[in-house]
Amino acid sequence: MTKFSDTDPGFPVTGSNLRVARLSRLIYEAALERVYGGLAGEGFPEIRPAHSAIFRNINPEGSRASDLAQRAGITKQSVAYLIEGLEKEGFVETLPDPEDGRARLVRLTRRGRAALSALNRLSDAMDRDLESALPAGRMEMLRQDLAALVAHLRA
Amino acid sequence: MTKFSDTDPGFPVTGSNLRVARLSRLIYEAALERVYGGLAGEGFPEIRPAHSAIFRNINPEGSRASDLAQRAGITKQSVAYLIEGLEKEGFVETLPDPEDGRARLVRLTRRGRAALSALNRLSDAMDRDLESALPAGRMEMLRQDLAALVAHLRA
């Protein structure tokens, strides 16, 4: 007799299976699948989860790579790697920063903005779908409680 | 004026920042850091998040690689890679499966069991810490609501 796996449909709703971090992981993983799967279905199959480090943090007017790195919590080199791919695929363009001769600004192209907007749309749809699974009013409470946990973790 | 980054301490508590999937990600990432950081501090620096695919699913009596693969939702090859590392570091051992001449059983060693127990201890501590950040009774509601979301996603 083996234990229940994470993806077992009949997993028991007790004990460590109810740890918030575990449940968070499962929700996050499902969201990744749904959002990036949806993105692929809408004509953006090149956008992968790692790219969210860029899309989440980029300024519409243009951001510097080191800014993106700091905001995303990854190295400049990793940002450069992600940007390189996105640029080849036409989602971003880079231009010299008029304020600093060392820097380059990374900016979304039209296609990049379309991808970002699809990303947001799919994320919002996911959120509404989740809301439909809870009794009325509970989603708002859930959001507030999760936000409180996040604030607690940052403190 | 740039947007707030994920890790910005003063990020606004409105709009898309309250999406459940995003909050879940932040909690999950914090848990990874805390749990695997703690594990390193307790003498298990070799254990990395990817290894949880094994620790979460392994049967104390021993599991087959293909079992682990199916339960973790990754390929047999990935399991083999993870097991190889864990075996070199003394967390698991493999032995022929008496029931099937093709198979090998993977089993936790004493050290592996110690790591698993530290992993569970740290995870539980994390959960209790989170609980301390919410008003009394709210954590239980949160767990149930998250579990309901997970069940909804599986359906």
Add this chain to the structure above:
DNA sequence: TCTATTGGTCAGTTTGTCTGTCTATAATTG
């Protein structure tokens, strides 16, 4: 002006995942 800092690049490594192919054993079935 000299020095220290910063933005970015280049080169190389590690980790974790994947496909594809192959062998050996087991299970099914004509």
Add this chain to the structure above:
DNA sequence: CAATTATAGACAGACAAACTGACCAATAGA
């Protein structure tokens, strides 16, 4: 029972996504 098919795992190779370290060029500060 022999022949076929399915399964467990190993081997080889690719790639994505991160990392470190070394470096250059431009800026900022002492």
